[in-house]
Structure formats: C-alpha cells, structure tokens
Amino acid sequence: MSQTDDARIYDVHDLPGLAFDPFLWESLSNAPVSRIRLPHGTGECWLVTRHEDVRLVTSDPRFSRDILGRSVPKMTRHFIPLDRAVSFVDPPDHARVRSVVAPHFTKRSIDQRRRRAHLVMEGLCRDLEAAGPRADLVSRVISPFALAMIGEVIGVPAEDRPRIRDWAQTLLTRARDDAQALRAEDAKQAARSYFRELAGRRRVRPRQDVMSAMVAAVDAGRIDEEELLALATLMGLNGWHAVCNNTANMMYVLLTQPHLMERLRGEPGDLIGPAVSELLRWIPHKHGVGQPRITTEAVEVGGVLIPEGELVYVSYVAANWDEAVYPDPGRIDFERQGPPHLAFGFGPHSCVGPLLARMEAEVLLSTLVGRFPSMRLAVSPEDMKWQTDVLIRGPVDLPVTWSSTTVE
Ligand code: HEM
Numbered sequence: 001m002s003q004t005d006d007a008r009i010y011d012v013h014d015l016p017g018l019a020f021d022p023f024l025w026e027s028l029s030n031a032p033v034s035r036i037r038l039p040h041g042t043g044e045c046w047l048v049t050r051h052e053d054v055r056l057v058t059s060d061p062r063f064s065r066d067i068l069g070r071s072v073p074k075m076t077r078h079f080i081p082l083d084r085a086v087s088f089v090d091p092p093d094h095a096r097v098r099s100v101v102a103p104h105f106t107k108r109s110i111d112q113r114r115r116r117a118h119l120v121m122e123g124l125c126r127d128l129e130a131a132g133p134r135a136d137l138v139s140r141v142i143s144p145f146a147l148a149m150i151g152e153v154i155g156v157p158a159e160d161r162p163r164i165r166d167w168a169q170t171l172l173t174r175a176r177d178d179a180q181a182l183r184a185e186d187a188k189q190a191a192r193s194y195f196r197e198l199a200g201r202r203r204v205r206p207r208q209d210v211m212s213a214m215v216a217a218v219d220a221g222r223i224d225e226e227e228l229l230a231l232a233t234l235m236g237l238n239g240w241h242a243v244c245n246n247t248a249n250m251m252y253v254l255l256t257q258p259h260l261m262e263r264l265r266g267e268p269g270d271l272i273g274p275a276v277s278e279l280l281r282w283i284p285h286k287h288g289v290g291q292p293r294i295t296t297e298a299v300e301v302g303g304v305l306i307p308e309g310e311l312v313y314v315s316y317v318a319a320n321w322d323e324a325v326y327p328d329p330g331r332i333d334f335e336r337q338g339p340p341h342l343a344f345g346f347g348p349h350s351c352v353g354p355l356l357a358r359m360e361a362e363v364l365l366s367t368l369v370g371r372f373p374s375m376r377l378a379v380s381p382e383d384m385k386w387q388t389d390v391l392i393r394g395p396v397d398l399p400v401t402w403s404s405t406t407v408e
Pocket residue numbers: 058086087088098150234235236238239240242243246285290291316342343344345346348349350351352353354356357
C-alpha cells in the first residue's frame with residue numbers, strides 16, 4: 001500500500017469515563033474518510049466514520065474480510081480472533097457458518113429466554129440486598145448476569161463460566177508489552193482447548209444448547225471443527241465482555257443522570273426498549289477500531305476514491321454520533337427518531353447476538369430501576385475507576401448504595 005505524508009496517527013489512549021474520542025470527533029467533522037496509521041502492524045489504512053459511508057463499507061461486497069496472512073496496521077500487538085473465525089469469511093461462505101447458530105438468536109428464541117433472565121436477575125438482586133446497602137454492582141449483578149446468560153445459551157456449565165470471564169479479560173486488551181501479548185495468546189488457546197473438550201462432551205450427550213447444535217453441524221459436514229472452536233470462542237468471550245461492559249456503562253449513565261433514571265422509573269414498560277436503543281447509540285462502546293476490510297476493486301466512499309487492495313476500518317462509534325443523522329448526538333434522548341444505530345455493526349458481519357444483548361440490557365435495567373428506587377452511586381463520578389488498556393470501555397466497578405427500607 002502507498003504511503004502518504006498526510007496520514008494521521010490514531011494512537012488510541014485511555015479516555016476519561018465515557019468521554020467521546022476526540023480523534024473520532026475530529027474525523028467526523030473534518031476528515032470523514034481519511035488515511036491513518038495505527039500503533040501496531042505496518043503501513044497505512046483508511047478510517048471511515050460517517051453513518052452512510054460506514055453502512056456502505058460494511059455491506060458492499062467490494063469490501064472483503066479475507067485479510068488473513070496480510071500485514072495489517074492494527075491497534076493491538078496480538079491478533080485477537082482465532083484464524084478460522086467467522087470474522088474473516090466472506091459471503092456466501094459466511095452464511096454457511098452463521099446459519100448453524102442463527103436459530104438460537106432469533107426473536108422467538110430470545111423471547112423464550114426472557115423469563116429465565118428475569119429469574120436469574122431476581123436471584124442476583126436478592127443477593128445484592130443481602131450484601132447491601134452498599135455494594136459493587138458489576139461484580140454482584142452485572143457480570144454474573146451476563147455470564148449466566150451467555151453460558152446457558154452456549155451450554156457452558158456454571159462452574160466453568162468464570163473461566164470465560166478470565167479469558168476475555170486477558171485476551172480483549174491492548175496488551176502493553178510482549179509479555180501481556182503472550183498471555184493474551186495463551187488465553188485464546190486455553191479457550192479453544194476448553195471448547196474442544198466441551199464439544200466432545202456434547203457429542204456424547206447432546207442438549208438443547210448452541211454447542212450441541214454446532215457439534216451436530218460438524219458431524220453433518222456443514223462446518224469443520226476449527227470453525228466451531230473459533231465461533232464458540234467469539235460468542236463466549238464477546239457474549240460476556242461486551243454485554244457486561246455495555247450494561248455497566250448504561251447503569252453508570254442512569255446513575256449520573258438522575259432525570260433519565262426518573263423517566264425510566266416512571267414508565268418502565270413502554271420506555272425500556274427505546275431507552276436501551278438510545279443508550280446503545282450514545283455509549284462509545286469501543287476504544288479505536290475492530291477488524292479491517294480490504295477493497296477488491298477501487299470504490300468511491302463519501303466522495304473519496306479508495307483504490308483496490310487497500311485496508312479500510314470503520315468506526316461504528318463515530319457513525320452513531322454523526323450529526324447529519326443524529327442531531328445533537330451527545331444528548332441522550334429516549335424519544336430520538338431516525339435510522340437505527342450501528343452499535344451492533346451493519347451488513348453480513350453485524351453482531352450475532354444483538355437480540356440477546358438487548359434483552360439482557362432491558363431485563364437488567366428495568367429490574368434494578370424498579371427494585372432499588374433509591375439506588376445511587378456510592379462515590380462521586382470523578383472517583384470512579386475505569387478499566388485501562390481495554391478494547392471495550394467500562395468501569396472497573398460500580399459502587400452503589402441504597403436505603404434498604406425502600407427495596408420493594
Ligand atoms: C452490547 C453488546 C454487544 C455489542 C455492542 C456488540 C457489537 C458487535 C459489533 C460492533 C460487531 C462487529 C461487526 C463488524 O465486524 O463489522 C460484533 C460482532 C460479533 N458479535 Fe457482538 N456485540 C455485543 C454482544 C454480543 C453477544 C451477546 C454475542 C454472543 C453471541 C456476540 C457475538 C458476536 C460475534 C460472534 C460477532 C462476529 C460476527 C461476524 O463477523 O460475522 N456479540 N458485535
């Protein structure tokens with residue numbers, strides 16, 4: 001790829017709280033389709049930020065995900081997904097792999113899980129009450145809830161689920177040095193070995209879970225064993241990590257903007273869906289960028305001609321703050337109109353589990369808001385601790401307090 005002098009360096013730093021990334025804001029305003037360099041890997045690539053352009057890049061077949069074996073500018077020292085991950089497969093083969101798990105993530109399947117989600121939350125809330133009236137919401141409720149949900153969907157036994165959390169925390173980082181990058185690689189391989197062993201157990205004794213469906217697909221020749229292992233690792237680790245951090249961020253927003261909390265408490269039934277959507281749009285979920293695409297021919301994007309063979313990243317976070325689509329994007333407005341947000345991506349590679357993630361957020365928020373009407377942050381927002389060197393942003397913990405007499 002050609003080098004230019006004007007490529008900007010996107011050296012992703014930890015940002016305070018949930019502050020919007022100034023580099024993305026600058027890109028949206030002044031350079032919506034631009035050349036950048038990243039901290040790791042070699043060469044230059046493109047960053048696309050506007051809503052319309054991001055939708056084009058992520059849905060047009062001239063942008064391929066077949067990037068394995070190339071030297072790619074990237075945010076991390078290590079390579080996060082396993083090589084056979086669905087992330088690097090183009091249509092139509094991509095649909096072959098995803099169709100194996102898709103029936104478990106339809107609206108019908110997720111609606112059937114909602115009752116169970118409420119039961120799990122009820123149990124966690126009882127434990128929270130017993131631990132209160134001051135406790136950490138992340139370790140007491142948010143993390144175990146997300147872990148239980150994805151664990152049940154995939155079929156990971158309860159006693160093994162904390163390992164998913166530990167692998168995700170070790171792998172999904174920006175690894176400061178080579179030692180950390182090595183630990184990340186080890187975590188990825190440990191997850192792969194674990195899922196291979198779990199697949200073996202389900203082959204002998206199948207159940208109604210995603211792992212059993214994937215094993216049956218391997219045995220029927222629809223996918224191979226490595227595709228199973230890569231997909232299980234992606235779903236397991238993302239399924240906990242993304243939901244845990246995103247719902248923790250949502251609770252942080254509600255606790256620090258009491259007028260939003262009050263509105264939700266006033267009309268929980270009708271408002272929870274739109275509120276979760278708007279929070280998904282507003283929360284700057286990710287630090288930096290995810291996986292790139294490569295142009296298979298020259299393509300014009302937002303008036304800029306991107307030549308063939310160039311690596312292109314999109315920012316869904318930036319697209320969700322595109323002023324042309326979402327006026328006053330920094331304001332959280334539960335009545336906001338306009339096109340759907342892109343927090344779960346767009347096109348064939350969009351998230352496998354958006355309905356599961358939304359359902360979890362709706363159950364978690366509505367239960368906490370309803371059961372703990374006096375809940376508030378136990379520290380000032382300035383004293384909150386945020387995770388560092390992570391790919392998905394979120395607080396270390398969420399210390400809250402409530403007056404026990406008001407628990408209903
Ligand atoms: C709030 C929670 C979540 C958010 C914000 C989120 C967001 C995303 C985004 C932005 C992508 C990438 C789209 C792209 O590459 O262009 C993605 C992909 C993916 N997500 Fe999620 N996700 C969440 C929860 C989940 C859950 C619960 C699962 C469990 C099944 C999951 C599994 C996956 C998988 C397997 C992919 C790769 C899809 C592919 O390349 O075909 N995610 N997600």
